[in-house]
């Protein structure tokens with residue numbers, strides 16, 4: 465259960481870490497199911513609907529970057545999305561009626577090469593009719609200073625929605641194309657107060673969909689796997705084109721707590737649509753390939769170099 469101070473801190477900073485939310489057996493099962501799905505990467509050459517691969521993946525030496533839409537990949541993940549401990553944390557933040565988003569992922573961040581994620585706001589991918597939208601990160605491993613912890617920029621959820629478009633690749637329209645990462649050339653945001661977040665396996669992070677966040681490559685010997693579920697208040701509806709509602713049964717089938725509604729709550733939230741769609745599809749890592757200037761070092765062969773590329777570190 466969150467205290468009123470926890471809720472206040474969440475409203476102020478845009479994120480929280482809650483320790484030991486998963487029971488020991490649930491965490492063990494989460495790791496087992498994750499390993500089982502990742503084992504499916506042996507022998508494959510291309511990304512699939514379930515697995516997103518590191519650029520250095522080979523069929524003989526499989527390297528998985530992400531399990532996509534885990535709630536569709538295994539019934540365990542669908543059940544875990546409604547975990548009573550997670551719901552107890554979310555209810556004071558976004559109310560009792562809660563829908564799981566159609567996305568979600570397990571970001572694998574394997575030892576030695578697990579990929580960075582460039583700075584972004586989830587809201588840029590999926591704006592809704594109101595701001596009661598957030599993501600929960602369930603730690604499969606201890607997250608430490610060494611294994612590519614998530615970094616959050618406190619308070620940034622109350623500011624602008626930044627440009628997540630790139631402009632200089634072949635065939636880009638005058639509006640550019642969505643690239644899933646903040647254009648730091650256009651918005652030289654002060655990232656010096658960004659906080660690395662640590663926690664033990666079985667703990668959860670919670671962050672507001674508008675919070676600026678990212679993470680560096682995992683250069684350590686320890687894995688850093690996080691299962692991210694994205695949730696919205698049942699009356700926060702995805703804006704047209706962001707998520708299909710044509711299969712309304714499926715849409716409402718993702719209510720994990722409380723009741724669905726036919727009356728979206730519409731509030732004056734800032735919106736930039738993630739359109740035209742990103743040139744590379746399938747995952748945030750693919751979307752971010754067309755970012756004009758990357759912030760993080762993406763080269764596992766240079767893992768002793770600074771984690772932020774020198775020419776852009778500010």
Ligand SMILES: O=C(O)CCC(=O)C(=O)O
Nearest residue numbers: 571581613614678679748
């Ligand atoms: O895995 C991480 O470090 C951050 C992930 C993230 O923000 C995302 O995949 O949207």
